[in-house]
Structures are given as C-alpha cells and as structure tokens.
Amino acid sequence: MIRPEHHASRRRALVSRLGAPALFVGNRIRQRNPANDFPFRQDSTFSWLTGCTVPGAALLLDGDREVLFAPPPSEDDLVWTGRIEPLADLGARLGFSDVRPVAELPAACEALGRVPFALAVPDGDATALAAACTGLDLHYPDRSGPEALLRAIADLRNVKSAEEIAEMEAAARITAEAFRVAMAATVPGETEATVAALVDAVMAARGAAPSFSTISTVHAEVLHNTDRSNRLEAGQLFCLDAGAEVPSGYAADVTRVWPVSGRFDPRQKAAYEAVFEANAAAVAACRPGARYRHVHDTASRVIARFLVDEGLLRCSPDASVETGAHALFFPHGVGHLLGMDVHDLENLGDLAAYAPGRQRSTQFGTRYLRLDLDLVPGMTVTIEPGFYVVPAIFARADFRDRFGALVDFDRAAQWVGFTGIRIEDDVLIESDGPRVITTGIPRSVADVEALVGTGLPASARFRV
Ligand SMILES: [Mn+2]
CATH class of the missing domain: 3.40.350.10 (Creatinase/prolidase N-terminal domain)
Structure with missing residues (x-):
C-alpha cells in the first residue's frame, strides 16, 4: 500500500x-x-x-x-x-x-x-x-x-515513485501468475469464457481485480474483442490481453498469443517471431530522452521488414513507415502510459500524453498512437506491437487505391483467417534504460510451447 x-x-x-x-x-x-x-x-x-x-x-x-x-x-x-x-x-x-x-x-x-x-x-x-x-x-x-x-x-x-513502482510490480506478479495458469489450462475443447474466468479467479484470489475487461479470444484481429462465446480448436491462435489492478489502484496490462494445440505452425511461428522481435526492439528503444513516436516507428520498421519478407509489402521498411502501408497489418499504436489507469491519464486528454506542440498523426494506424512524450526516468509505458489480418481493412476501397502499389492485396487475401498476434509488456524507464516489469510470462516460442496445455498448476486451488 x-x-x-x-x-x-x-x-x-x-x-x-x-x-x-x-x-x-x-x-x-x-x-x-x-x-x-x-x-x-x-x-x-x-x-x-x-x-x-x-x-x-x-x-x-x-x-x-x-x-x-x-x-x-x-x-x-x-x-x-x-x-x-x-x-x-x-x-x-x-x-x-x-x-x-x-x-x-x-x-x-x-x-x-x-x-x-x-x-x-x-x-x-x-x-x-x-x-x-x-x-x-x-x-x-x-x-x-x-x-x-x-x-x-x-x-x-x-513519474512514478519507488513506492508506486513496487505497487506496479505487485500487479505485474499477479498478472504473470494469471497468464501462466491460462497458458497451462489451454487445450482444444476448452472455451474462451473458461480461460477468462481462470484469469479473473487468479486475480480475485490474490486480492486484485481485472484492470479492464479481460480479453480472451481466438479472434485477436478484433483489437478490443469482448466476445467470449467460442470454443478453442487446434490450429487456432488464442489471445489473452489482461492485467491485474491491486487495491492501491495500480495496474498491469499484458498481452500474449499462443497456439491452442501447444505448437505454432510454420506461418504462425514466423509471424510470432517478427512481433517478438518488434517488441524487443521497441523495449530497447525506451531510453530516457527517447521520443515515444520513435519507439513506435522502431516497432513498425520490424513489422514492415517481416511484411516485405512475406511478399505482403513491395517497399522498403523505411518507405512503409513514411507512407503508413504497414499499418494495414499493424493498425494501432505501439503502447500507452500505464499507472493507476490502464490508459493512464487518458481522461485528461492528449495534453497528458502528447508533448506541447505535438499533434496526433492524421495517418491511419499512427493516429491511434496514444502517447508521444519524451521518456523520462520513472515513466511506465506499455510496449505492444502486433500483426493482424483484418479483412475489413483489406476491403476498404480507399486503402486499395492509396496502397495499391505498396501492398500486395492478392497475397494478403491468402492470409485471411490468420487472425492476429500481439505481444505486450509493461516497461519502466530507468535512468540507465528500460526495465520490463512484466517478467515471468513466457514470450519466446520455445517457452510458450513448453507451458501451453500442461494442465492447471496445484497453486490454482481456487478452482471448484
Ligand atoms: Mn495495452
């Protein structure tokens, strides 16, 4: 407290x-x-x-x-x-x-x-x-x-004090336990609703509460998906975006995506590793003095490189960041402030998260960037790049006109049904660089595959 x-x-x-x-x-x-x-x-x-x-x-x-x-x-x-x-x-x-x-x-x-x-x-x-x-x-x-x-x-x-950071670390620890339980409990035939219930049960059993409605879905391409009506099937990717709020009000906010079967297929694995690399590159860019917009661009470049390698983009990663072409596959900002609210201070408007003189971009994707401050020690932010296949985006006539030369829409059509991948962690800016506080939640392909489907741990005794 x-x-x-x-x-x-x-x-x-x-x-x-x-x-x-x-x-x-x-x-x-x-x-x-x-x-x-x-x-x-x-x-x-x-x-x-x-x-x-x-x-x-x-x-x-x-x-x-x-x-x-x-x-x-x-x-x-x-x-x-x-x-x-x-x-x-x-x-x-x-x-x-x-x-x-x-x-x-x-x-x-x-x-x-x-x-x-x-x-x-x-x-x-x-x-x-x-x-x-x-x-x-x-x-x-x-x-x-x-x-x-x-x-x-x-x-x-x-700017968070040491006492506040301790609270955020407590929220992150409970969140990590909830994610490990969710990964272990994932097997074909389980339901989105049951996984969400397990996550919320871990939080409740540890005296915390969800800091926002737990997102538990096999349709990660719907960014804030609140539907929980599906049964999990082998071959699908499952997405959990959730965080605990401790009694003092401090929040965590984490996303992981894992294969329902416990094994990524080759295409899922390639996309997952690209998003993981974007996450790591963006975290590394979170140094004191760095402009958050540049952190976003760092993640975008990694995603764009993957899109070029897959033949989905026909331009360089730099040209993609310039034009916003990659945003058709990464249509949101790389993260936001985190603290007593999940989108901390968002109720004060962009004044709290955009430095004086900085405006929201008008470009699709980047305009959803919720933060553009220069980072200082004591700030806590999320880093959450993603890759999504959203048929509604590919169907937009204005995008097909504007990006026809840069995006291979025929190739994109072959990806429909892939859903999406997002990897989100919470990062404290320290004087000597970034520190990820949401530790203990598998991130690498090998660590994720080793935990998914292993069964509920004995610590999950609250299950009736
Ligand atoms: Mn978030």
Whole structure:
C-alpha cells in the first residue's frame, strides 16, 4: 500500500505548483437499481491524492489547509454493508486532521473567496457537484478542468515513485501468475469464457481485480474483442490481453498469443517471431530522452521488414513507415502510459500524453498512437506491437487505391483467417534504460510451447 505520508507529499507538490486552492471530488456509488450497485472504483487522481476509497468523498486544498469531506456513516450501513468508520477515524487512517461531512462542501468552497481549480471525474453527479461549487464548466472527459491543473496532475502522476513502482510490480506478479495458469489450462475443447474466468479467479484470489475487461479470444484481429462465446480448436491462435489492478489502484496490462494445440505452425511461428522481435526492439528503444513516436516507428520498421519478407509489402521498411502501408497489418499504436489507469491519464486528454506542440498523426494506424512524450526516468509505458489480418481493412476501397502499389492485396487475401498476434509488456524507464516489469510470462516460442496445455498448476486451488 501507499503510505499516507506519500499521499501528503503529492498534495504539497500539487499545491506548490498550482498556487491556488483546488477542489477534488471522488466518484460516488452508481446504482443499477436501488440497493443494487455497480462495482465501485474511486477516481484515480482522487485516490492518488488521498488514498481514500470512500464513495462520495471530496478534498479541498488551500495553501497549508487540507480538508477531507466524506458522507458520515449511518446505522443502516452497519446492517447492510458492515461498514461504519466515523469520520475522525477515517481521517486518522488517511492522515487528515480535518474531516467534515460532505454536506459542508459547498459552504467551504464559498468561504474560499476565490474560484478553486477543480477536476471532472467519471461520475456525472460528482462532476456536477464540483461544477456547482466552483462555477467552472466541467464535463467528463472532454472538459476535464483548467489546463494548468491538468498539466500539473499529468507531470506529477507521470513519474512514478519507488513506492508506486513496487505497487506496479505487485500487479505485474499477479498478472504473470494469471497468464501462466491460462497458458497451462489451454487445450482444444476448452472455451474462451473458461480461460477468462481462470484469469479473473487468479486475480480475485490474490486480492486484485481485472484492470479492464479481460480479453480472451481466438479472434485477436478484433483489437478490443469482448466476445467470449467460442470454443478453442487446434490450429487456432488464442489471445489473452489482461492485467491485474491491486487495491492501491495500480495496474498491469499484458498481452500474449499462443497456439491452442501447444505448437505454432510454420506461418504462425514466423509471424510470432517478427512481433517478438518488434517488441524487443521497441523495449530497447525506451531510453530516457527517447521520443515515444520513435519507439513506435522502431516497432513498425520490424513489422514492415517481416511484411516485405512475406511478399505482403513491395517497399522498403523505411518507405512503409513514411507512407503508413504497414499499418494495414499493424493498425494501432505501439503502447500507452500505464499507472493507476490502464490508459493512464487518458481522461485528461492528449495534453497528458502528447508533448506541447505535438499533434496526433492524421495517418491511419499512427493516429491511434496514444502517447508521444519524451521518456523520462520513472515513466511506465506499455510496449505492444502486433500483426493482424483484418479483412475489413483489406476491403476498404480507399486503402486499395492509396496502397495499391505498396501492398500486395492478392497475397494478403491468402492470409485471411490468420487472425492476429500481439505481444505486450509493461516497461519502466530507468535512468540507465528500460526495465520490463512484466517478467515471468513466457514470450519466446520455445517457452510458450513448453507451458501451453500442461494442465492447471496445484497453486490454482481456487478452482471448484
Ligand atoms: Mn495495452
């Protein structure tokens, strides 16, 4: 867990950057029906500042003054949820000497005498409260808050402390265990749903939760595939894209693809090794000072070289990166920021992930690159190149026109049904270079083939 003193140092760092008061609201519980709630997840910035996971809480910062607001517990809570923590106890646990009922928040904002900074959160009611208390035009996620506030939050959250890195390593360890169980359990006849259930069960058994809906599919060419209705068949490639979130809120995000039969066929193996090489080259490029766009281009060049070797591209890898031809087979960015959210800070907009003066590319593929900062020590990013055969892309008339000279569409048609391959790891930028924190998950062809289908390990005792 992150210590209260650590949260306090973040608040001081933020206040000294802002030079003005600031209001942060947390998320509230959202109901599906009365007495039937959706799972609660605190807003990440609110958690980052307070460690407070009480729904409906708020934080007011004004110079040295810090006030935590929270809904007072009721007697009914004791009966229905077993939770009763008096506000004073909540404050003592989280390191706040001043904790008040949240009903007092509007008057406290009024008493500031000036408009505080405030942040929109993924909860309409909480954002409306922040807007009402400040008069700011706030709407999640397109009007998240004043630019100076967003920049300060992005700069501070983007560089992880040793305590945060330890949390991310814990998330990575649980994720690695889940992946090993999933690989071991994969045999023809098993189902996508069962593998996903095993992954989520490992996370739950270790006190964590999925940091996003587990992707468990034999159709990796659908990038964010949420369908889990298929039975696994020999000859298919299976894709697992999943990550654990530990109680402090830090996430992992990993993808592996493996053969259902336990053996890659020659074409699958060639493509897998190209994506693996792209992953390794991109990881190696994640050095302090490197521009992330160049990390993306490094992976693209390796994928393009494979496409040239297979006769799918008729141009040099450099010409492919220039024109974007390879993106017909690698239609997404090489990765993104990672932290308390899987696409960390994405709710603040491109301001958090694109350096000033840098814009998203207009080119197909590269325009989905979620990050273009210069890397600095303490940043954590994902590296996730891929190779996909997407019939809908090959069918596009505008692509056939534009790339007709560069892409062999007849040859591409022979690959339809291949599905796709993505290999994703989480990388910490250290002063002397990159460090992969998602270790212990097979990556090489030999390591993958050695584990797939070996059966559930004894440690997976939670299986009933
Ligand atoms: Mn990812």
